[in-house]
Amino acid sequence: MARAWPSARWASFCGPISEAGGDKGTAVEGLYLFRLLRGHAVGLIGLAAFLLGTPARAEEWVHDRARAGDFMLAAKGRMARIVTDAADHEVVWIAAADLRRDIATISGANEGGTGQVWIGTLGRNAAIDRLVAAKRIDVGRLKGAWESFLILTVDRPVPGVAQALVIVGSDRRGTAYGAYEVARAIGMSPWHWWADVAPLHRDALYVAKGMQRFGPPSVKYRGIFLNDEDWGLVPWAAGTHAPGEKPLGPQTYEKVFELLLRLKANILWPAMHKVTRPFNADPANAALADRYAIVMGSSHAEPMLRNNVGEWTAPAADFDYLKNPDGVRRYWEERVTTDAAYESVWTLGMRGIHDSGMVGPKTVEERRATLERIFADQRAMLGKAGIGAAPQVFTPYKEVLDVYRAGLKVPDDVTLMWPDDNFGYIRHFPDAAERARKGGSGVYYHLSYLGAPLSYLWLSTTPPALIRQEMGRAWDKGARTMWVVNVGDLKPAELGTDYFLRMAWDVEGTRAEPVDRWVERWAADTIGATVARPVADILRDYHRLNFERRPEHLQYHLPAEKARQSPLTIDEADKRLAGFAAMEEALGRIEPLVAPERRDAFFELVAYPVRASAAANRRFFAAEAHDRLRDVDLAEAMRRGQVAHEADAAIGALTRHYNRAVAGGKWRGMMAVEPADGQWRSYRLTPPILPPVDAVAPAPGHERMANETASWTVVAPRDFAVEAGWRLVDGLGRQGDMLAATGIGGRAKAAVTLPAGRWQMVVDLLPAYADHDGDPLELTVRVDGVDHALAVTRETGSRDWAMGVLDNRLSLTLAGELAGGGHDLAVSASDSGVMIEAVRFMPVQADRALH
Structure with a gap:
């Protein structure tokens, strides 16, 4: 509820407005x-x-x-x-x-x-x-x-x-x-x-x-979730921005609220880790949100706007609705009492403390019955407080989705908030019955994530085109009531956050515009019109290269597994590094053209992520090449070791500059490649082992000759004749675009000529989910008139899923081999989750694993 000022009735229409909001006049x-x-x-x-x-x-x-x-x-x-x-x-x-x-x-x-x-x-x-x-x-x-x-x-x-x-x-x-x-x-x-x-x-x-x-906006409630703030937001706020208040407090949230209004957003899920003071622990936070007309909500793990890691003071085992319902109800009722006067979206349901499963019920059926009881009790609390009609949301996140699939009955006027798999691929799209519900559906999306198989919290590398594709599918399927995106520390996710919220405001207008054009306009607004086109080109390459492997995912084994090398040969890795080098060279050419007053913005929005991701790749692949060459080409191995050390130093120097020099030290404590603590080790990258410094001093040697390696023959999406049932998605995938099924069937056709020999055919798909929950991704590939059915199951949390989201692709191999010569190809699919990155052909005689 908005509060009216009880003071003077009319404002002076000619008087100045004060910093606090206005001269009320007489x-x-x-x-x-x-x-x-x-x-x-x-x-x-x-x-x-x-x-x-x-x-x-x-x-x-x-x-x-x-x-x-x-x-x-x-x-x-x-x-x-x-x-x-x-x-x-x-x-x-x-x-x-x-x-x-x-x-x-x-x-x-x-x-x-x-x-x-x-x-x-x-x-x-x-x-x-x-x-x-x-x-x-x-x-x-x-x-x-x-x-x-x-x-x-x-x-x-x-x-x-x-x-x-x-x-x-x-x-x-x-x-x-x-x-x-x-x-x-x-x-x-x-x-x-x-x-x-x-x-x-x-x-x-x-x-x-x-x-x-x-207006009106496409999506009713649109906003962000500040999360995993241990890395940057809290250290920065506590040490630099607002050292006089317990983080995060009104001095920080005021800046967040202003940003949300400028981006036409209206809802915030506040930071909620243990390092953070709970949002409602300081009543000034909620009052400030009301002044800024920001609707407050809470994450899937925080029912009834309660921050469990900071506000539940009893043992975690007592957060159990089967053995301690009265204690839990009193805990929730306290928040209803304090926040009933404010405009909020109330999260229903229950999970464990922090991001863990519900305590108490042991089976899916017991969890289903308990949740339905909890829904009734929580809604009764809201009704008793006079806010029974307030918007309510239920998020079937992680294991809770299994409970929902088991027949969980959610009240019809409650919004169902569908999650992605934490890596940008939405797990469930509303079906006809869910689209008919009064409460409608929403999406909880991620641009940043702390969790398995590997976290990505340092640099923001989710392509805007993936946001457009997945959120567009959600919109088309009827998820239109609430969109919330996890932005981590907010920086450096500025571009992704902006794109997500602009799409939420105007879905059709935003997704109708080519991504490169949208980014160019964004670059003109943030960096300058004279360099907007080359900046957009750089950011296009930045997203393309890092989509293949995020900087935080530069290891090719899962935690707790035996370490293994990347599947790239040294020459292939060098080709990848050449792409980063070209991007850095382009950056250097346009940097002097940026207006002096925009240099800080340029560093934060473009130069730091580009150079830091390039250095991360140089460090990893140079260290790996050192290890591969150590026994066969010592001079070259030592040179590579030197490159790895220089790249490691570059990451440190760039990050120090961000924290200590940019904007006069305004962001000190914000940017961290890794947090200063040892928490969450099982979800974090293992930094590459660099050779001892004394073992990599420059040494005379020769430039290593490139090895001849068998190469793939690639049919890219743009090589297909796009017919009804298919469309090209610009800005996504290793080839720069993808071939996406629209869900109405139809074929896309292409031709390929293979050199003499025997060839294995592989179809690379985006690791998305099918339109219907639980279905496999299915497509038919016709080769020279013969149909081959391909399918892949999507089991979130499995090893195949983990490797798929780290690679950002699924590779499906056709049985049998093809001879050299000309071949006619056609692909067909009736599910909009089928998005083809490429069709590749590999010489069978090559002794090499598919990757």
Whole structure:
């Protein structure tokens, strides 16, 4: 619930807004303006643009030179006045204050121009409501809409005001989004604070005459989960950002909330590890979330908004609903009492303390019965508190999905939150019955993960195209109520977070745009228009190369298994390293072209992840080559050892620069290749063993001659003739695109000519899941008119699954061999989970394992 201010009724529409949200002014000033409004001439503004619905690009409706009828936001050292109503929500004052500051920062102007910017919520801003009543603004499609807003110019809104820019929202977040949309349009990046994207100066700012309409969003609840904050977020907050408060506290969450509003997000699952003070342990956190209109939720492991690792003080064995139901209920009821007044999404169900299975019930059937009892008791608590209609969610995560599959009955108005497998591949998509449920469905997705088989917490390498593909499938299957993404420490997941949330706001518009084009526009906004294209090219290669193996996954054995070398030959590894080297060279060419004020942002968003991932690969593959060559080519082995040591030093130097130099040391403690503790060892990479420094001194030798190795013949997705039932997915996979089935059947065809000899055929698939829960991925490959059925089961947690997510592919081998010469190929599949990365052919006589 939003809280209204009990103080002065009206705001001054000409007075300045304070840092805290606004000068509430006097009733006399407000009433004077409303009297001026009464009887003013009536006119309909921007109806045609309103009916079109889709907003224009910012560059089309905000520009630097005046055109007929434009609204002058800032020019010649003067900026329009920002006006609000004291009856409005506090988040509106916050957003208005931020917009005023943003305009001044970008233009250098002072408030005092002839125009005014009116920011208000329907029903909470009397001046805007008067315009509506006088039919000067058509809000027919705005009333009752969820988080929607209009931005429009109004000539002579009252006597004495020649023109106003009106930002009107359907609700409190819609209004705030409108203010921040103007800020984004004039050049203030949502990442201005979290990635130091300094705004570029503009002498003048004009808003085009007419109307822009935004919303409602595609997904109702859209947000992030701060998780595994031990690595960076907590050390940084405790030691650098807010050393005076127990982490994480209001000083940090205020910055998070502002970012969410600028990204048009509305929900947060707060950090919840033991190192973190529970969110609700400090009442100021919840009150701050309410001020910012952020909906609070909690993860799958934290029912009823309780942080179990920090708030459950009894023994973990007592968190048992079979033997201690009264104690657990009292624990949950405490949170219902403290947070009933706030806007929240209540997580139902129960798991163990932290990310563990439920204590007590032993069988799946016992867990099912216990959970159904828990649902009833938790909902009764909410009803008793008067918030029985509050949104509720249940996440069948990990072992809980098995309980759901066993027939668990979830109340119809509860949202089912479907998880991915922690590596970006969604495990379950709603079926027809689930799509018909009142509560709808959502998705819990990962851009960062601590867990088996290997964690990935250092660099953010999930391709935007994978987000588009999997979240697009979820949308198409009806998961449209809530999307939450695990972003780890938030940095350096800026690009992935932005893409996920923009897609949640506008699914169709975002996924219709080629990924490279979207990244180019993002680079223009965050780095600069002059280097946007080459930055997008670098980030495309960054995601492609690291998709083959994430930097955190540069070992080819699972924990507790015997160590083994990579399947790449030295020459193949060198080819991979050449790709990273080319990327670094391109980085070096454009770095001098970046505006000085954007150098910090460039380092954080582009240079650090690119160079650090390149150094991680050099370190691993050089160390491996050293070991392989030690007994056959000592000079070359020593040279490789030296490369490995230099790469290791480079990672350290880059990380120190991030923590100590960037933005004047603002991020000290944030970036860590590995955490400073020894926890979670079984989920973490084993760093490569480097040879002793004294054993790798430069030595005379010769350049190692490349070994002739048998090579694959590859049929890439773009080599297929794409027919009905298939489409190309850009930006994904080792080949740069993938061939994806649409789910309606049909064939895609290609031809290949193989050299003389005998060949083995392999089909590489993305390790996604089938449309129907539990089904294998199935496809048919036709070779020269003969059909071959292929299938692979998807058992999350198995060794095959583990190797699949580490490789980001599944390789299926056709039985039999092919002779050299020409062959006709065709593939068919009726499941949208089938996505082909390549069809490969390997000479059978080659003594080499498939990989």
